[in-house]
Amino acid sequence: MASYDVIVIGAGPGGYVAAIRCAQLGLKTACVEGRETLGGTCLNIGCIPSKALLHATHQLHEAEHNFARMGLKGKSPSVDWKQMQAYKDDVIGQNTKGVEFLFKKNKIDWLKGWGSIPEAGKVKVGDEVHEAKNIIIASGSEPSPVPGADVTVDEKVVVTSEGALALGKVPKKMIVIGAGVIGLEMGSVYARLGSEVEVIEFLDHITPGMDSDVQKQFKKLLEKQGLKFTLGAAVSSVEATKTKAKVNYKLRKDDSEATAEADVVLCATGRRPFTDGLGLSDLGIETTKGGQIKVGDDWQTSVKGIYAIGDAIEGPMLAHKAEDEGMATAEVIAGKHGHVNYGVIPGVIYTHPEVASVGKTEEQLKEEGRAYKVGKFSFMGNGRAKAVFAGDGFVKLLADKETDRVLGCHIIGPAAGDLIHEICVAMEFGASAEDVALTCHAHPTFSEAVREAALACGDGAIHM
Numbered sequence: 001m002a003s004y005d006v007i008v009i010g011a012g013p014g015g016y017v018a019a020i021r022c023a024q025l026g027l028k029t030a031c032v033e034g035r036e037t038l039g040g041t042c043l044n045i046g047c048i049p050s051k052a053l054l055h056a057t058h059q060l061h062e063a064e065h066n067f068a069r070m071g072l073k074g075k076s077p078s079v080d081w082k083q084m085q086a087y088k089d090d091v092i093g094q095n096t097k098g099v100e101f102l103f104k105k106n107k108i109d110w111l112k113g114w115g116s117i118p119e120a121g122k123v124k125v126g127d128e129v130h131e132a133k134n135i136i137i138a139s140g141s142e143p144s145p146v147p148g149a150d151v152t153v154d155e156k157v158v159v160t161s162e163g164a165l166a167l168g169k170v171p172k173k174m175i176v177i178g179a180g181v182i183g184l185e186m187g188s189v190y191a192r193l194g195s196e197v198e199v200i201e202f203l204d205h206i207t208p209g210m211d212s213d214v215q216k217q218f219k220k221l222l223e224k225q226g227l228k229f230t231l232g233a234a235v236s237s238v239e240a241t242k243t244k245a246k247v248n249y250k251l252r253k254d255d256s257e258a259t260a261e262a263d264v265v266l267c268a269t270g271r272r273p274f275t276d277g278l279g280l281s282d283l284g285i286e287t288t289k290g291g292q293i294k295v296g297d298d299w300q301t302s303v304k305g306i307y308a309i310g311d312a313i314e315g316p317m318l319a320h321k322a323e324d325e326g327m328a329t330a331e332v333i334a335g336k337h338g339h340v341n342y343g344v345i346p347g348v349i350y351t352h353p354e355v356a357s358v359g360k361t362e363e364q365l366k367e368e369g370r371a372y373k374v375g376k377f378s379f380m381g382n383g384r385a386k387a388v389f390a391g392d393g394f395v396k397l398l399a400d401k402e403t404d405r406v407l408g409c410h411i412i413g414p415a416a417g418d419l420i421h422e423i424c425v426a427m428e429f430g431a432s433a434e435d436v437a438l439t440c441h442a443h444p445t446f447s448e449a450v451r452e453a454a455l456a457c458g459d460g461a462i463h464m
């Protein structure tokens with residue numbers, strides 16, 4: 001039996017970051033991970049592999065659609081799916097090995113196996129029980145079943161995102177159930193590879209919770225790329241053979257029943273916390289109705305000395321949110337002040353164009369009855385965007401009508417996922433739209449569109 005200051009359960013972005021920060025703060029730390037490799041959902045079957053496939057297929061799209069008009073002619077690339085999978089696996093390997101290196105560097109013990117908490121202060125891995133003054137649960141999440149529907153996932157014909165990242169071949173037709181971030185990213189990948197992609201969504205719009213101007217533009221651009229949307233449709237069942245699947249659904253507007261067939265059906269209706277086998281109920285750790293572990297402002301659960309972070313607790317299921325909570329919890333345990341600003345957590349969709357947002361949407365501000373102003377700028381007025389055929393999107397900045405303080409920002413366009421951070425920093429510092437507008441932005445960069453949106457909150461944008 002070994003004794004630690006902290007044992008972290010789960011080595012995803014929440015858990016591994018928490019473990020590294022604990023070690024940096026001088027705490028003797030171990031991290032339990034049941035998977036063969038470190039890095040959790042994010043590095044193994046989530047953020048990283050999906051971005052590798054998005055990158056590769058975006059290059060293909062550029063070659064097919066934009067090379068010739070830039071005067072780049074000649075042999076166009078064909079898809080070697082096996083090699084693309086190998087590239088993706090190599091990217092995963094480099095990242096998971098990187099975490100292993102960081103564990104060694106910071107002298108963190110990797111306790112290999114599935115962990116449980118027999119009592120506060122103890123973590124069991126296999127037959128061994130280890131002592132821990134503090135325990136951080138970072139056990140992450142798993143795909144949710146399609147609500148109210150009879151669906152059996154085999155990860156070959158009826159798949160979750162995990163199966164969709166590793167299909168044996170590119171399907172002729174794919175149906176995606178759920179028009180959220182994961183469904184649209186994976187749908188984009190296969191549409192670019194030549195699959196016919198149909199997205200079936202329960203709501204009447206895509207990407208729930210996103211600013212509605214962005215939702216509309218995003219849907220239009222995805223349709224231009226060949227994705228087909230069936231909205232307002234409640235899936236009741238999926239019937240599968242070894243090679244095909246049939247999705248049965250009801251259109252909510254008139255209760256009419258319909259069926260769609262495909263080679264692969266991707267179920268992407270969200271994720272739920274994964275806490276199986278930890279022993280939460282025996283310990284008396286409180287959870288929400290949705291299965292998330294309840295925590296206080298210091299990320300401590302209802303049992304003293306046991307903390308929880310990341311996808312296993314409430315809040316957006318995002319890697320960077322998990323990482324921030326991991327660092328903050330380590331700091332709390334070390335007697336410092338841990339801090340996460342939940343009002344400034346960006347969300348990004350890595351399609352092309354990218355979509356990014358932070359802070360309040362216009363709909364939320366209306367609901368709150370808050371007086372606000374909108375500064376909007378189209379990438380059509382941005383020289384750099386036009387040069388790379390990326391003028392289709394816009395930046396929408398929301399600021400308080402009285403104080404001019406930035407309240408939110410929603411971007412659809414080139415490098416949106418990077419541009420959003422200028423506004424994250426502005427919001428952290430309580431900046432006004434004028435502060436952003438007065439900041440000199442290099443020309444020609446996409447970031448000038450952010451400044452122009454800020455100018456549009458005041459006396460007006462220049463290039464519009």
Ligand code: FAD
Pocket residue numbers: 009010011012013014015016032033034035039040041042043045046047048050113114115116138139140141161162182274276277278309310311312317318319320321322350
């Ligand atoms: P996880 O990453 O889920 O890690 C939890 C780990 O704990 C797992 O490795 C699991 O094996 C281990 N574990 C669980 N229980 C035990 C136990 N009892 N004993 C030992 N080990 C245990 N987020 C983004 O921010 N950006 C993106 O681009 C993005 N893309 C995504 C794409 C896909 C396809 C998916 C599925 C998710 C994506 N996400 C993205 C979400 C992101 O992956 C999660 O929010 C993030 O991984 C949560 O981190 P975590 O540390 O809480 O949990």
